[in-house]
Amino acid sequence: MPFADFNFFDYISNIIDILLVWYVIYKILMIIRGTKAVQVLKGIIVILIVRNLSIFLGLGTLNWIMEQAIDWGFLALIIIFQPEIRRALEQLGRGKLFSRGTMHEEEEQSRIIDAIVKATSYMAKRRIGALISIERETGLSDYIETGIALNSKISSELLINIFIPNTPLHDGAVILQKDQVAAAACYLPLSESPFISKELGTRHRAALGISEVTDSLTIIVSEETGAISLTKNSELHRDLKIDQFKEMLEKEFMISMNKQASSSIWNWRVKKRG
Template identity: 65%
Template sequence: MSFMEQFTDLMPVNVIVNILDVLFVWFVIYKLITLIKGTKAVQLLKGIFVIVIAKVVTDFLGLDTLGWMLNQVIEFGFLAIIIIFQPEIRRALEQIGRGKLFSRSSLHEEEEQTRLIEAMTKSVSYMAKRRIGALISIERETGLTEYIETGITLNSHLTSELMINIFIPNTPLHDGAVIVQKNKIASAGCYLPLSESPFISKELGTRHRAAIGLSEVTDAITIVVSEETGAVSLTSNGDLHRNLSIDEFKNHLTRLWFGPSEEQATPSKWLWRGKQNG
């Protein structure tokens, strides 16, 4: 087929269809990326990318033995991907079934942000005044699925009333941590990793050690209400804010949850950064 014949075949309708086809494919890829964002699947994808690059290099350099090994990995890789990405695949299918895969998230809308901050502030204020111990972790970029699975699944909208009710003493869910994903309470009664740092003050209990421990391995925000004193603390990226007033707590939470990713520490309030200060 000559060039002119190919050119004449590109009718306006065909061009529009092809453009829509490409845009739709990119949109699907974008949605899949947002679906796995913040989970361990991201790191696994990086590993797959490294394997592909290594295969290209071995073919170029003629490394037969290493090339054969990589061929075996790639040959059985499809089955391995299904097994490794099983949680993400299941979640994607569930969202497709619910019609939520292509729906817009309301988490970043200003009204929803305000509602979440107000609900969290109200519940923490209530529990602090009555010395009700609480441990609440908020997922950010790093997925907390492995910790969510240790608790009781709720998948409920975040409200102050529900949050307070969970931590009422002598109720089934008051022990352990509550984990928040986006605008929902994902799970309650969860186990968090305890920090083993020797620099943590002896006056801090298990809740604070769990909050610091999670902040050392993820970028989650964790809120602690002391059962002994009613003091409010907040951890993020290995840092601990202690004895915050409700206004200070609200400001810190707003900045960490919905503010820029780069955090600016306030020296008078940062009491933890790998060691105990003062």
Template identity: 70%
Template sequence: MPLIDESILRYLSSAVDIAIVWFIVYKIILIVQGTKAVQLLKGVTVIIAVKYLSAYFNLYTLERLMQEAINYGLLAVIIIFQPEVRRALEQLGRGRLFSRSTVHEEDEVMMNIEAIAKATEYMAKRRIGALISIERDTGMSDYVETGIPMNAKLSSELLINIFIPNTPLHDGAVILKKGEILAAACYLPLSENPFISKELGTRHRAALGISEVTDSLTVIVSEETGVISLTKNSELHRDITSEELKSLLVKEMHVNMKPTTSSKWYKRGTK
């Protein structure tokens, strides 16, 4: 007589199988969260829902159309989201898809956050306008190409020098990625949201615009008031201190350091 009943083994096997599948789905959701792929998943959900509803109500033409969209959708997804798919496969090849950041990586991220906060505080006190966009999962190569390539190591001093008025690079945005200044004087898309406060200038509209199409974090220093702001996922956080900025960056970049700010995100267009 076997030590464990076969039916129990089948239940255990099914439970492990379901747990592994849900874990993979959960990790995939974390990867696509805050990227353009989220909108894709919403679109796929709508197409599937329409297909089943059309089948239920015997709408044969619509059902056939939705089925064709599903059949050819996979190829379209691979083509449209090629950078995201490539990045996920690269992470899988390096064994990093399910891993957390190492201590060394987190120390480096904290150094970069300190440099951004220090430069922002300096410029805010002197009312030097600035626009700093931090690339995350969604690639920003299209916007990097609109500026002047730098490929320089990030430092607070270099950031400050870039935005000094009446210099060749001060007009436009700086785009950062993993401790590197990719380019300066970059053009970012302006938000078309009609509910944005009229008192917000071009820098804030550009910061909101890039946050609507990527998952980047964008820091703004107002030239008129010296006020520091931050945008993320079409949300604007206004009038924050350098310490609050540092805490928000720590939180959003998933560094193991407990944020000290208790402030909340404000939806775009709020004052």
């Protein structure tokens, strides 16, 4: 390109255009992260790979099938994800689609911790047995599928109501995913460790079992004694006072938040250098 034809403003405009597109795509990926849309996205990628392979290998029939799937797939996605699309448009109209700041995350985490502590304290005083597992970096989708889906906002009232004896959902574990009660009456793997005290029941074994295969935090309220316990990384912390319990939750939530922030910064630096 001749130097005379070089337009500095066009160059800046192209850079801004690329950065804005990158930012929008990044935010969309962050929004759908951890949802069923991720699995659909993986399926689309598989279809595109198979289509390209069919073209390269000259597989006409398979190529035609993949083209039909692509042509009609977008219409199917609109129908399947109609609620999510509507919610995203509503958030865009309120200006909240991309406003996920650190302050908002801290306030939400504080609300969740207070709800968990309030519910746990209530159940411990009344000796209502409870088992609550909190998802962290390792997904708990396999265990969520064993229970009854709720997908409800976390609140102390909801958690208490689930574990009231003789109700349909009280038996099993509740799994918390982000800011939602994902499911109740879930089955967790029992620990087979020979070092577990025989005085511990099924709830404690299940809490230790899930902590051995994931990085989740799991809360146990004993039905016999009302004692509060917590498991993490194959460790059982027993007979916690409510202040100790809240302090441990706040510490673990803060660690998770710092990890997410560090991961985001690292990914941004890698992309910038790459």
